[in-house]
Amino acid sequence: MFAGACMGSVSFYICAMHTLLLNHIARYVTLDDAAQQTFCDALELKRLRRYQYLLQEGAICRHDYFVIKGGVRQYETDAGGKERIIHFGFEDWWISDRYSLLTQTPSIYNIEALEATEVLQINKDALEALFLEIPLLERYFHKVLQQAFAIWQRRILLLQKSAEERYNAFLQDYGAIEQRLSQQHIAAYLGITRETLSRIRSQYAGKI
Amino acid sequence: MFAGACMGSVSFYICAMHTLLLNHIARYVTLDDAAQQTFCDALELKRLRRYQYLLQEGAICRHDYFVIKGGVRQYETDAGGKERIIHFGFEDWWISDRYSLLTQTPSIYNIEALEATEVLQINKDALEALFLEIPLLERYFHKVLQQAFAIWQRRILLLQKSAEERYNAFLQDYGAIEQRLSQQHIAAYLGITRETLSRIRSQYAGKI
DNA sequence: TCCGGAATGTGACATTTATCAAAAAAACAA
DNA sequence: TTGTTTTTTTGATAAATGTCACATTCCGGA
Numbered sequence: 001m002f003a004g005a006c007m008g009s010v011s012f013y014i015c016a017m018h019t020l021l022l023n024h025i026a027r028y029v030t031l032d033d034a035a036q037q038t039f040c041d042a043l044e045l046k047r048l049r050r051y052q053y054l055l056q057e058g059a060i061c062r063h064d065y066f067v068i069k070g071g072v073r074q075y076e077t078d079a080g081g082k083e084r085i086i087h088f089g090f091e092d093w094w095i096s097d098r099y100s101l102l103t104q105t106p107s108i109y110n111i112e113a114l115e116a117t118e119v120l121q122i123n124k125d126a127l128e129a130l131f132l133e134i135p136l137l138e139r140y141f142h143k144v145l146q147q148a149f150a151i152w153q154r155r156i157l158l159l160q161k162s163a164e165e166r167y168n169a170f171l172q173d174y175g176a177i178e179q180r181l182s183q184q185h186i187a188a189y190l191g192i193t194r195e196t197l198s199r200i201r202s203q204y205a206g207k208i
Numbered sequence: 209m210f211a212g213a214c215m216g217s218v219s220f221y222i223c224a225m226h227t228l229l230l231n232h233i234a235r236y237v238t239l240d241d242a243a244q245q246t247f248c249d250a251l252e253l254k255r256l257r258r259y260q261y262l263l264q265e266g267a268i269c270r271h272d273y274f275v276i277k278g279g280v281r282q283y284e285t286d287a288g289g290k291e292r293i294i295h296f297g298f299e300d301w302w303i304s305d306r307y308s309l310l311t312q313t314p315s316i317y318n319i320e321a322l323e324a325t326e327v328l329q330i331n332k333d334a335l336e337a338l339f340l341e342i343p344l345l346e347r348y349f350h351k352v353l354q355q356a357f358a359i360w361q362r363r364i365l366l367l368q369k370s371a372e373e374r375y376n377a378f379l380q381d382y383g384a385i386e387q388r389l390s391q392q393h394i395a396a397y398l399g400i401t402r403e404t405l406s407r408i409r410s411q412y413a414g415k416i
Numbered sequence: 417t418c419c420g421g422a423a424t425g426t427g428a429c430a431t432t433t434a435t436c437a438a439a440a441a442a443a444c445a446a
Numbered sequence: 447t448t449g450t451t452t453t454t455t456t457g458a459t460a461a462a463t464g465t466c467a468c469a470t471t472c473c474g475g476a
Protein backbone atom coordinates (compact mmCIF):
# COMPACT_ATOMS: atom_id res chain seq x y z
CA MET A 1 0.00 0.00 0.00
CA PHE A 2 1.10 3.53 -0.68
CA ALA A 3 0.03 4.63 2.77
CA GLY A 4 2.45 2.14 4.25
CA ALA A 5 5.29 3.27 2.06
CA CYS A 6 4.77 6.79 3.33
CA MET A 7 5.37 5.84 6.96
CA GLY A 8 8.77 5.86 8.57
CA SER A 9 11.29 8.68 8.52
CA VAL A 10 10.38 12.21 7.52
CA SER A 11 12.25 11.98 4.25
CA PHE A 12 9.73 9.42 3.04
CA TYR A 13 6.59 11.48 3.45
CA ILE A 14 6.71 12.29 -0.23
CA CYS A 15 5.69 9.05 -1.89
CA ALA A 16 6.13 7.53 -5.30
CA MET A 17 2.56 8.47 -6.12
CA HIS A 18 3.46 12.14 -5.74
CA THR A 19 6.35 12.16 -8.17
CA LEU A 20 4.21 12.52 -11.28
CA LEU A 21 2.55 15.59 -9.82
CA LEU A 22 5.75 17.06 -8.42
CA ASN A 23 7.41 16.64 -11.80
CA HIS A 24 4.46 18.37 -13.36
CA ILE A 25 4.83 21.26 -10.96
CA ALA A 26 8.56 21.43 -11.60
CA ARG A 27 7.83 22.16 -15.24
CA TYR A 28 6.26 25.46 -14.20
CA VAL A 29 7.75 26.61 -10.90
CA THR A 30 10.47 25.57 -8.47
CA LEU A 31 9.17 24.70 -5.04
CA ASP A 32 11.60 24.13 -2.19
CA ASP A 33 11.43 20.89 -0.21
CA ALA A 34 9.35 22.35 2.58
CA ALA A 35 6.77 23.69 0.15
CA GLN A 36 6.64 20.36 -1.67
CA GLN A 37 6.11 18.62 1.64
CA THR A 38 3.35 21.00 2.70
CA PHE A 39 1.60 20.61 -0.60
CA CYS A 40 1.85 16.82 -0.63
CA ASP A 41 0.44 16.68 2.87
CA ALA A 42 -2.74 18.23 1.55
CA LEU A 43 -3.15 15.60 -1.16
CA GLU A 44 -5.23 12.50 -0.85
CA LEU A 45 -5.09 9.44 -3.05
CA LYS A 46 -8.34 8.16 -4.47
CA ARG A 47 -8.72 4.91 -6.39
CA LEU A 48 -11.57 4.28 -8.75
CA ARG A 49 -12.77 1.14 -10.48
CA ARG A 50 -14.08 1.41 -14.00
CA TYR A 51 -17.46 3.18 -14.19
CA GLN A 52 -17.03 4.60 -10.70
CA TYR A 53 -17.83 8.27 -10.22
CA LEU A 54 -15.43 10.97 -9.08
CA LEU A 55 -18.27 13.47 -9.14
CA GLN A 56 -21.97 13.05 -9.72
CA GLU A 57 -24.56 15.43 -11.08
CA GLY A 58 -26.16 17.42 -8.30
CA ALA A 59 -23.17 17.23 -5.96
CA ILE A 60 -21.05 20.24 -5.14
CA CYS A 61 -17.51 19.85 -6.37
CA ARG A 62 -15.05 20.46 -3.55
CA HIS A 63 -11.83 19.08 -5.00
CA ASP A 64 -9.47 19.50 -7.84
CA TYR A 65 -8.22 16.15 -9.15
CA PHE A 66 -4.90 15.23 -10.72
CA VAL A 67 -4.93 11.94 -12.61
CA ILE A 68 -1.87 9.81 -11.97
CA LYS A 69 -3.15 6.57 -13.52
CA GLY A 70 -6.04 5.66 -15.79
CA GLY A 71 -8.56 8.06 -17.24
CA VAL A 72 -11.90 9.73 -16.66
CA ARG A 73 -14.52 11.51 -18.67
CA GLN A 74 -16.52 14.57 -17.65
CA TYR A 75 -19.94 14.66 -19.25
CA GLU A 76 -23.42 16.08 -19.08
CA THR A 77 -26.61 14.13 -19.66
CA ASP A 78 -29.15 16.36 -21.37
CA ALA A 79 -32.94 16.34 -21.12
CA GLY A 80 -33.17 13.78 -23.93
CA GLY A 81 -30.76 11.44 -22.18
CA LYS A 82 -27.93 12.16 -24.61
CA GLU A 83 -24.45 12.39 -23.15
CA ARG A 84 -22.07 15.17 -24.08
CA ILE A 85 -18.47 14.80 -23.01
CA ILE A 86 -16.82 18.09 -22.39
CA HIS A 87 -13.45 16.85 -21.21
CA PHE A 88 -11.29 13.83 -20.67
CA GLY A 89 -8.69 13.44 -17.97
CA PHE A 90 -5.72 11.13 -18.32
CA GLU A 91 -2.31 10.92 -16.67
CA ASP A 92 -0.83 14.35 -15.94
CA TRP A 93 -4.09 16.25 -16.27
CA TRP A 94 -6.03 18.19 -13.70
CA ILE A 95 -9.76 17.72 -13.84
CA SER A 96 -12.80 18.98 -11.97
CA ASP A 97 -15.94 20.97 -12.52
CA ARG A 98 -14.43 24.44 -12.34
CA TYR A 99 -17.78 26.12 -12.29
CA SER A 100 -19.11 24.12 -9.37
CA LEU A 101 -15.76 24.41 -7.62
CA LEU A 102 -15.73 28.17 -8.04
CA THR A 103 -19.31 28.90 -7.12
CA GLN A 104 -19.91 25.95 -4.77
CA THR A 105 -23.19 25.21 -6.52
CA PRO A 106 -24.41 21.74 -7.59
CA SER A 107 -22.62 20.36 -10.59
CA ILE A 108 -24.39 19.50 -13.82
CA TYR A 109 -21.63 17.07 -14.71
CA ASN A 110 -20.59 13.54 -13.98
CA ILE A 111 -16.95 12.60 -13.84
CA GLU A 112 -16.59 8.86 -14.35
CA ALA A 113 -13.64 6.52 -14.55
CA LEU A 114 -13.10 4.99 -17.99
CA GLU A 115 -10.73 2.39 -16.58
CA ALA A 116 -9.08 1.62 -13.23
CA THR A 117 -7.94 5.06 -12.16
CA GLU A 118 -5.97 6.80 -9.45
CA VAL A 119 -6.20 10.49 -8.73
CA LEU A 120 -4.68 12.82 -6.19
CA GLN A 121 -7.32 15.11 -4.84
CA ILE A 122 -6.94 18.41 -3.08
CA ASN A 123 -9.68 20.25 -1.28
CA LYS A 124 -10.59 23.66 -2.65
CA ASP A 125 -10.41 25.45 0.69
CA ALA A 126 -7.17 23.74 1.64
CA LEU A 127 -5.69 24.77 -1.68
CA GLU A 128 -6.73 28.40 -1.29
CA ALA A 129 -5.20 28.45 2.15
CA LEU A 130 -1.98 27.07 0.70
CA PHE A 131 -1.92 29.82 -1.89
CA LEU A 132 -1.52 32.38 0.87
CA GLU A 133 1.29 30.39 2.42
CA ILE A 134 3.04 29.47 -0.84
CA PRO A 135 2.48 32.09 -3.57
CA LEU A 136 4.50 29.99 -6.00
CA LEU A 137 1.82 27.35 -5.76
CA GLU A 138 -0.77 29.79 -6.97
CA ARG A 139 1.59 30.71 -9.76
CA TYR A 140 1.70 27.04 -10.77
CA PHE A 141 -2.08 26.66 -10.78
CA HIS A 142 -2.44 29.93 -12.61
CA LYS A 143 -0.03 28.79 -15.31
CA VAL A 144 -1.72 25.43 -15.68
CA LEU A 145 -5.05 27.17 -16.04
CA GLN A 146 -3.63 29.56 -18.63
CA GLN A 147 -2.51 26.62 -20.68
CA ALA A 148 -5.82 24.82 -20.29
CA PHE A 149 -7.63 27.98 -21.27
CA ALA A 150 -5.60 28.34 -24.44
CA ILE A 151 -6.48 24.77 -25.39
CA TRP A 152 -10.17 25.31 -24.72
CA GLN A 153 -10.17 28.45 -26.79
CA ARG A 154 -8.97 26.30 -29.66
CA ARG A 155 -11.69 23.77 -28.94
CA ILE A 156 -14.40 26.40 -29.30
CA LEU A 157 -13.10 27.19 -32.75
CA LEU A 158 -13.11 23.50 -33.60
CA LEU A 159 -16.67 22.94 -32.49
CA GLN A 160 -17.76 25.42 -35.13
CA LYS A 161 -16.28 23.30 -37.90
CA SER A 162 -17.44 20.17 -39.73
CA ALA A 163 -17.55 16.73 -38.16
CA GLU A 164 -14.60 15.59 -40.24
CA GLU A 165 -12.44 18.55 -39.29
CA ARG A 166 -13.22 18.00 -35.64
CA TYR A 167 -12.21 14.37 -35.85
CA ASN A 168 -8.95 15.23 -37.60
CA ALA A 169 -8.12 17.80 -34.96
CA PHE A 170 -8.95 15.27 -32.28
CA LEU A 171 -6.52 12.77 -33.77
CA GLN A 172 -3.85 15.45 -33.81
CA ASP A 173 -4.44 16.56 -30.24
CA TYR A 174 -5.35 13.29 -28.61
CA GLY A 175 -3.84 10.67 -30.90
CA ALA A 176 -2.05 9.22 -27.89
CA ILE A 177 -5.23 8.38 -26.00
CA GLU A 178 -7.42 7.54 -28.96
CA GLN A 179 -6.98 3.79 -28.50
CA ARG A 180 -8.11 4.03 -24.90
CA LEU A 181 -11.45 5.58 -25.83
CA SER A 182 -14.52 3.99 -27.37
CA GLN A 183 -15.93 5.41 -30.57
CA GLN A 184 -19.05 6.55 -28.83
CA HIS A 185 -17.04 8.52 -26.31
CA ILE A 186 -15.02 10.18 -29.03
CA ALA A 187 -18.26 11.03 -30.83
CA ALA A 188 -19.79 12.44 -27.65
CA TYR A 189 -16.68 14.56 -27.20
CA LEU A 190 -16.81 15.87 -30.76
CA GLY A 191 -20.50 16.64 -30.54
CA ILE A 192 -21.51 14.20 -33.28
CA THR A 193 -23.34 10.85 -33.28
CA ARG A 194 -21.47 7.57 -33.25
CA GLU A 195 -22.99 6.74 -36.62
CA THR A 196 -21.51 9.87 -38.17
CA LEU A 197 -18.13 9.15 -36.63
CA SER A 198 -18.25 5.61 -37.91
CA ARG A 199 -18.91 6.88 -41.43
CA ILE A 200 -16.07 9.38 -41.29
CA ARG A 201 -13.72 6.63 -40.18
CA SER A 202 -14.80 4.28 -42.93
CA GLN A 203 -14.06 6.97 -45.51
CA TYR A 204 -10.49 7.10 -44.26
CA ALA A 205 -10.13 3.32 -44.43
CA GLY A 206 -10.82 3.62 -48.15
CA LYS A 207 -8.30 6.40 -48.66
CA ILE A 208 -5.42 4.68 -46.90
CA MET B 209 -7.13 64.67 -21.80
CA PHE B 210 -6.64 61.90 -19.30
CA ALA B 211 -2.89 62.34 -19.42
CA GLY B 212 -3.31 65.92 -18.28
CA ALA B 213 -5.61 64.97 -15.46
CA CYS B 214 -2.96 62.60 -14.21
CA MET B 215 -0.36 65.31 -13.82
CA GLY B 216 0.08 67.30 -10.64
CA SER B 217 0.39 65.89 -7.14
CA VAL B 218 1.18 62.27 -6.43
CA SER B 219 -2.31 61.56 -5.18
CA PHE B 220 -3.63 62.10 -8.70
CA TYR B 221 -1.56 59.49 -10.49
CA ILE B 222 -4.50 57.13 -10.37
CA CYS B 223 -6.86 58.55 -12.93
CA ALA B 224 -10.56 58.30 -13.59
CA MET B 225 -9.87 55.82 -16.36
CA HIS B 226 -8.42 53.42 -13.81
CA THR B 227 -11.40 53.34 -11.50
CA LEU B 228 -13.36 50.78 -13.52
CA LEU B 229 -10.43 48.39 -13.41
CA LEU B 230 -9.60 49.08 -9.77
CA ASN B 231 -13.21 48.44 -8.85
CA HIS B 232 -13.05 45.21 -10.78
CA ILE B 233 -9.96 44.16 -8.88
CA ALA B 234 -11.58 45.13 -5.59
CA ARG B 235 -14.28 42.56 -6.23
CA TYR B 236 -11.65 39.82 -5.98
CA VAL B 237 -8.74 41.01 -3.82
CA THR B 238 -7.82 43.99 -1.67
CA LEU B 239 -4.76 45.82 -2.90
CA ASP B 240 -3.20 48.51 -0.74
CA ASP B 241 -2.62 51.99 -2.21
CA ALA B 242 1.00 51.34 -3.08
CA ALA B 243 0.12 48.18 -4.96
CA GLN B 244 -2.68 49.93 -6.81
CA GLN B 245 -0.29 52.68 -7.76
CA THR B 246 2.37 50.24 -8.98
CA PHE B 247 -0.17 48.37 -11.03
CA CYS B 248 -1.69 51.48 -12.57
CA ASP B 249 1.76 52.71 -13.53
CA ALA B 250 2.12 49.65 -15.75
CA LEU B 251 -1.12 50.34 -17.58
CA GLU B 252 -1.43 52.20 -20.84
CA LEU B 253 -4.56 53.66 -22.33
CA LYS B 254 -5.33 52.81 -25.94
CA ARG B 255 -8.13 54.37 -27.96
CA LEU B 256 -9.62 52.70 -31.00
CA ARG B 257 -11.96 53.95 -33.66
CA ARG B 258 -14.58 51.58 -35.04
CA TYR B 259 -13.05 48.82 -37.21
CA GLN B 260 -9.59 49.48 -35.84
CA TYR B 261 -7.52 46.48 -34.79
CA LEU B 262 -6.21 45.76 -31.34
CA LEU B 263 -4.47 42.65 -32.64
CA GLN B 264 -4.04 41.34 -36.16
CA GLU B 265 -3.56 37.85 -37.44
CA GLY B 266 0.11 36.98 -37.68
CA ALA B 267 1.20 39.34 -34.91
CA ILE B 268 2.43 38.09 -31.56
CA CYS B 269 0.15 39.15 -28.74
CA ARG B 270 2.13 40.91 -26.02
CA HIS B 271 -0.62 42.52 -23.97
CA ASP B 272 -3.66 41.73 -21.97
CA TYR B 273 -6.45 44.25 -22.57
CA PHE B 274 -9.15 45.48 -20.23
CA VAL B 275 -12.05 47.21 -21.96
CA ILE B 276 -13.20 50.36 -20.21
CA LYS B 277 -15.40 51.73 -22.97
CA GLY B 278 -16.89 50.32 -26.16
CA GLY B 279 -16.49 46.79 -27.41
CA VAL B 280 -14.37 44.48 -29.52
CA ARG B 281 -14.68 41.12 -31.19
CA GLN B 282 -12.04 38.41 -31.42
CA TYR B 283 -12.37 36.32 -34.55
CA GLU B 284 -10.67 33.96 -36.92
CA THR B 285 -10.96 34.07 -40.69
CA ASP B 286 -10.85 30.54 -42.06
CA ALA B 287 -9.51 29.26 -45.38
CA GLY B 288 -12.88 29.89 -47.03
CA GLY B 289 -12.94 33.49 -45.83
CA LYS B 290 -15.64 32.79 -43.25
CA GLU B 291 -15.32 34.62 -39.95
CA ARG B 292 -15.78 32.84 -36.64
CA ILE B 293 -16.06 34.98 -33.56
CA ILE B 294 -14.77 33.26 -30.49
CA HIS B 295 -15.21 36.06 -28.00
CA PHE B 296 -16.50 39.53 -27.45
CA GLY B 297 -15.05 42.09 -25.08
CA PHE B 298 -17.12 44.88 -23.58
CA GLU B 299 -16.77 47.08 -20.53
CA ASP B 300 -15.27 45.23 -17.55
CA TRP B 301 -13.85 42.37 -19.58
CA TRP B 302 -10.29 41.30 -20.13
CA ILE B 303 -9.50 40.22 -23.65
CA SER B 304 -6.47 38.96 -25.54
CA ASP B 305 -5.28 35.93 -27.43
CA ARG B 306 -4.26 33.81 -24.48
CA TYR B 307 -2.58 31.24 -26.64
CA SER B 308 -0.37 33.71 -28.45
CA LEU B 309 0.27 35.56 -25.20
CA LEU B 310 1.32 32.35 -23.46
CA THR B 311 3.47 30.89 -26.19
CA GLN B 312 4.58 34.12 -27.86
CA THR B 313 3.76 32.68 -31.27
CA PRO B 314 1.86 34.50 -34.05
CA SER B 315 -1.84 34.85 -33.41
CA ILE B 316 -4.47 33.36 -35.68
CA TYR B 317 -7.00 35.91 -34.46
CA ASN B 318 -7.99 39.47 -35.13
CA ILE B 319 -9.31 41.63 -32.36
CA GLU B 320 -11.28 44.51 -33.82
CA ALA B 321 -13.24 47.40 -32.33
CA LEU B 322 -16.98 47.20 -32.91
CA GLU B 323 -17.43 50.81 -31.88
CA ALA B 324 -15.29 53.61 -30.47
CA THR B 325 -13.37 51.80 -27.77
CA GLU B 326 -10.92 52.44 -24.97
CA VAL B 327 -8.81 49.73 -23.38
CA LEU B 328 -6.16 49.63 -20.72
CA GLN B 329 -3.31 47.44 -21.84
CA ILE B 330 -0.64 45.78 -19.81
CA ASN B 331 2.45 44.14 -21.17
CA LYS B 332 2.80 40.42 -20.51
CA ASP B 333 6.36 40.64 -19.21
CA ALA B 334 5.58 43.65 -17.06
CA LEU B 335 2.62 41.82 -15.60
CA GLU B 336 4.63 38.71 -14.80
CA ALA B 337 7.23 40.86 -13.10
CA LEU B 338 4.48 42.48 -11.04
CA PHE B 339 3.21 39.07 -9.97
CA LEU B 340 6.49 38.46 -8.16
CA GLU B 341 6.27 41.83 -6.45
CA ILE B 342 2.55 41.70 -5.65
CA PRO B 343 1.32 38.10 -5.20
CA LEU B 344 -2.22 39.39 -4.64
CA LEU B 345 -2.20 40.63 -8.19
CA GLU B 346 -1.57 37.13 -9.45
CA ARG B 347 -4.39 35.98 -7.22
CA TYR B 348 -6.68 38.48 -8.93
CA PHE B 349 -5.71 37.37 -12.43
CA HIS B 350 -6.00 33.76 -11.39
CA LYS B 351 -9.51 34.31 -10.09
CA VAL B 352 -10.59 36.20 -13.18
CA LEU B 353 -9.25 33.39 -15.31
CA GLN B 354 -11.07 30.79 -13.21
CA GLN B 355 -14.29 32.61 -13.81
CA ALA B 356 -13.65 32.99 -17.52
CA PHE B 357 -12.78 29.32 -17.72
CA ALA B 358 -16.04 28.32 -16.09
CA ILE B 359 -17.94 30.39 -18.62
CA TRP B 360 -16.05 28.87 -21.53
CA GLN B 361 -16.71 25.40 -20.25
CA ARG B 362 -20.37 26.21 -20.49
CA ARG B 363 -19.89 27.57 -23.99
CA ILE B 364 -18.40 24.29 -25.15
CA LEU B 365 -21.52 22.51 -24.00
CA LEU B 366 -23.66 25.05 -25.80
CA LEU B 367 -21.82 24.68 -29.08
CA GLN B 368 -22.88 21.05 -29.13
CA LYS B 369 -26.56 21.99 -29.08
CA SER B 370 -29.00 23.20 -31.72
CA ALA B 371 -28.89 26.63 -33.30
CA GLU B 372 -32.02 27.66 -31.45
CA GLU B 373 -30.72 26.54 -28.06
CA ARG B 374 -27.50 28.42 -28.67
CA TYR B 375 -29.36 31.60 -29.49
CA ASN B 376 -31.53 31.31 -26.40
CA ALA B 377 -28.50 30.81 -24.21
CA PHE B 378 -26.86 33.78 -25.86
CA LEU B 379 -29.83 35.97 -25.05
CA GLN B 380 -29.65 34.81 -21.45
CA ASP B 381 -25.93 35.38 -21.10
CA TYR B 382 -25.46 38.44 -23.27
CA GLY B 383 -28.89 40.01 -23.38
CA ALA B 384 -27.33 43.25 -22.18
CA ILE B 385 -25.04 43.62 -25.18
CA GLU B 386 -27.31 42.07 -27.79
CA GLN B 387 -28.46 45.45 -29.10
CA ARG B 388 -24.87 46.54 -29.62
CA LEU B 389 -24.11 43.62 -31.92
CA SER B 390 -25.13 43.03 -35.50
CA GLN B 391 -26.98 39.85 -36.43
CA GLN B 392 -24.09 38.59 -38.44
CA HIS B 393 -21.74 38.96 -35.52
CA ILE B 394 -24.11 37.11 -33.26
CA ALA B 395 -24.40 34.38 -35.88
CA ALA B 396 -20.62 34.18 -36.26
CA TYR B 397 -20.35 33.84 -32.48
CA LEU B 398 -22.94 31.08 -32.34
CA GLY B 399 -21.35 29.18 -35.20
CA ILE B 400 -24.37 29.44 -37.50
CA THR B 401 -25.08 31.42 -40.68
CA ARG B 402 -26.84 34.75 -40.57
CA GLU B 403 -29.68 33.27 -42.62
CA THR B 404 -30.30 30.60 -40.02
CA LEU B 405 -30.22 33.17 -37.23
CA SER B 406 -32.65 35.37 -39.15
CA ARG B 407 -35.06 32.43 -39.47
CA ILE B 408 -34.85 31.58 -35.79
CA ARG B 409 -35.61 35.18 -34.91
CA SER B 410 -38.58 35.36 -37.25
CA GLN B 411 -40.04 32.26 -35.57
CA TYR B 412 -39.95 34.09 -32.25
CA ALA B 413 -41.66 37.13 -33.73
CA GLY B 414 -44.59 34.86 -34.53
CA LYS B 415 -44.69 33.33 -31.04
CA ILE B 416 -44.67 36.62 -29.15
C1' DT C 417 -33.66 64.93 -48.44
C1' DC C 418 -31.90 61.60 -51.28
C1' DC C 419 -28.55 58.21 -52.48
C1' DG C 420 -25.62 54.17 -52.06
C1' DG C 421 -23.83 50.62 -49.49
C1' DA C 422 -24.28 47.48 -45.80
C1' DA C 423 -27.17 44.54 -43.13
C1' DT C 424 -31.14 41.69 -42.86
C1' DG C 425 -34.95 38.83 -44.58
C1' DT C 426 -36.91 35.30 -47.69
C1' DG C 427 -37.36 31.50 -50.97
C1' DA C 428 -35.58 27.40 -53.47
C1' DC C 429 -32.54 23.97 -53.24
C1' DA C 430 -28.17 21.33 -51.70
C1' DT C 431 -25.59 19.31 -48.15
C1' DT C 432 -24.59 17.68 -43.80
C1' DT C 433 -25.80 15.34 -39.93
C1' DA C 434 -29.30 12.98 -37.04
C1' DT C 435 -32.54 9.33 -36.38
C1' DC C 436 -34.23 4.80 -36.50
C1' DA C 437 -33.69 0.01 -37.43
C1' DA C 438 -31.14 -3.88 -37.92
C1' DA C 439 -26.88 -6.57 -38.96
C1' DA C 440 -22.08 -7.47 -37.94
C1' DA C 441 -18.26 -7.38 -34.94
C1' DA C 442 -16.06 -7.18 -30.63
C1' DA C 443 -15.81 -7.68 -25.66
C1' DC C 444 -16.97 -10.16 -21.70
C1' DA C 445 -18.55 -13.70 -18.48
C1' DA C 446 -19.83 -18.32 -17.23
C1' DT D 447 -15.52 -22.78 -25.57
C1' DT D 448 -20.36 -20.86 -25.80
C1' DG D 449 -23.70 -17.65 -25.07
C1' DT D 450 -24.75 -12.85 -23.86
C1' DT D 451 -24.15 -8.13 -23.95
C1' DT D 452 -22.15 -4.10 -25.75
C1' DT D 453 -20.18 -1.60 -29.42
C1' DT D 454 -19.66 -0.59 -34.12
C1' DT D 455 -21.22 -0.60 -38.82
C1' DT D 456 -24.53 -0.03 -42.50
C1' DG D 457 -28.74 1.44 -44.93
C1' DA D 458 -32.90 4.21 -45.54
C1' DT D 459 -34.99 8.28 -44.39
C1' DA D 460 -35.84 12.70 -41.95
C1' DA D 461 -34.48 16.98 -40.03
C1' DA D 462 -31.45 20.76 -39.48
C1' DT D 463 -28.57 23.87 -41.41
C1' DG D 464 -25.95 25.82 -45.29
C1' DT D 465 -25.70 27.99 -49.86
C1' DC D 466 -27.06 30.97 -53.39
C1' DA D 467 -29.85 34.49 -55.36
C1' DC D 468 -32.29 38.36 -54.76
C1' DA D 469 -35.63 41.48 -52.31
C1' DT D 470 -36.08 44.56 -48.54
C1' DT D 471 -34.76 47.43 -44.85
C1' DC D 472 -31.72 50.25 -42.39
C1' DC D 473 -28.28 53.92 -41.89
C1' DG D 474 -24.81 57.31 -42.65
C1' DG D 475 -22.93 60.78 -45.69
C1' DA D 476 -23.36 64.17 -49.44
